[in-house]
Amino acid sequence: MSTRIAVMGYGNLGRGVEIAVKEAPDMELVAVFTRRDPASVKIMTENVPVVKVTEIENWKDKIDVLIICGGSATDLPEMTPKYAKMFNVIDSFDTHARIPEHFANVDASAKEAGKIAVISCGWDPGMFSLARVYSNAILPDGKDYTFWGKGVSQGHSDAIRRIDGVKNAKQYTIPVESALEAVRSGSQPTLTTRQKHTRECFVVLEEGADAARVEKEIKEMPNYFSDYDTTVHFISEEELLTNHAGMAHGGFVFRSGKTGVNKENSHIIEYSLKLDSNPEFTTSVLVAYARAAFRMNKEGQSGCKTVLDVPPAYLSNLSGEELRAHLL
């Protein structure tokens, strides 16, 4: 029998889950829950109901894993502990500083209900966390480097949009090639914020706004831009929508470590992602962890987990024998 997946929320992530479940021979989508009027939500899969979130309790025995697609600021801190009382759940909670608190809340709910909850899935946190933990365990004497991009930072784009006179904006975070090369050399450089990433902004002005003033305000904005080399381009709204609508992203995780009696040997572990669609890659990760969550729960496990707690083989629909014969 297929693993029965449901989705909470139908935005970019919800759609990504729908696409990823279609690719999985061992899974089927059984419901999409929404806070909106279900009649207004059109999904791609035929014969799958869109259900008002208030009816979710009626689905307790009809869903194996609920994938919660909400924002980390306000949605997930409330939703994940709530739904972990009814279902095995997966989320993509990505506010690093608040993970311990979120973990504790979700763990209490999931343990009480005998369910598995995997939080903070995706690529950072998620695949990048795995790269960091594996490489730190293997090379205890070393230095970590994480670079992001090239990709759009939603937070930085929003910050520009809040400036008076700005109609619309997109901000790209770009890793500095010479910094990547310095890390790859094994020299374990100490890199400042400015040396690691540059920021490139595409800005649409309101009619009559002062471009020079807007550019100055962007470049001097503390935390967001003042510590970076920032480039500002003023473009038309049409150009923004045509050329900057993409959701590509990616990044690099390095561990540069030393071994040897006299630490004479350098080792570089590099993990990188180049993603055309940030939400579709993220949801591909969520769906793989949904498979793992259901397996762990069938084995009798419960409580909150992260990617660090899940044996890799549980993510695959291949058996242990098949994995050992073909991918080990």
Place this chain on the structure above:
Amino acid sequence: MSTRIAVMGYGNLGRGVEIAVKEAPDMELVAVFTRRDPASVKIMTENVPVVKVTEIENWKDKIDVLIICGGSATDLPEMTPKYAKMFNVIDSFDTHARIPEHFANVDASAKEAGKIAVISCGWDPGMFSLARVYSNAILPDGKDYTFWGKGVSQGHSDAIRRIDGVKNAKQYTIPVESALEAVRSGSQPTLTTRQKHTRECFVVLEEGADAARVEKEIKEMPNYFSDYDTTVHFISEEELLTNHAGMAHGGFVFRSGKTGVNKENSHIIEYSLKLDSNPEFTTSVLVAYARAAFRMNKEGQSGCKTVLDVPPAYLSNLSGEELRAHLL
């Protein structure tokens, strides 16, 4: 109390384990076992005994994990099942085709004894296997690529040394840069053996040997060289020992996958290693899995495992709380 580690065999790998255990604050080396005369084996750590392998049964309650450093051809198929009856064990068995058989033998021994055995640790199999399994689970529609090098292939170096007139030789396997770039482009190229790697040979001739004949024999050797673009350099033994004594290695694992309603989005996952010392990196992996093996056994688990079965957090000496707060 520290985890008590013992090593079976004291060559490059055994020495690497000794160095890696020194770096681990939660481990101590308690014994080195050897088939040689113990008096002839000088190790680096003070106050650790070198013990004749025939005495190993007396150490049953004094060792938490035995790391078996032997060859995959004949040592490990015999040693790992044998010692899994007495200890939690780790090996680096790397004959991919024979892993299922080795797994079955070791599993029977370890289950009978209530011990954990982690086989095929290292980087390929090992870290590269993890990269393949994670990325296949996340991107089910895609293509895998593995490249090795630049590094010395022991098997190819040995094959050259067997040619009449050759005194000594080293062979480097080198990934082709344009093939790496083609994979990184997301075009999912079909690459022939010749397009993926080149082979570079440094050969010392016996006095009076015919260089042209040796070069021809190398380049036309089936399986080993005939499918590759091979370069042969004749050098002095002194130059070989001075410039080609290193044990650097590495490689690249890629998954190039597609997502989207119409498969319109490409994603590239790249994992790469650049290692100054192949044996020291390999043993750093073995020691991290020794930590995991002991934990799993303390929890009551037994049987044969591979890197695919071990939750990543078990490799680290940090607690779950610390990992979630700092590395997730």
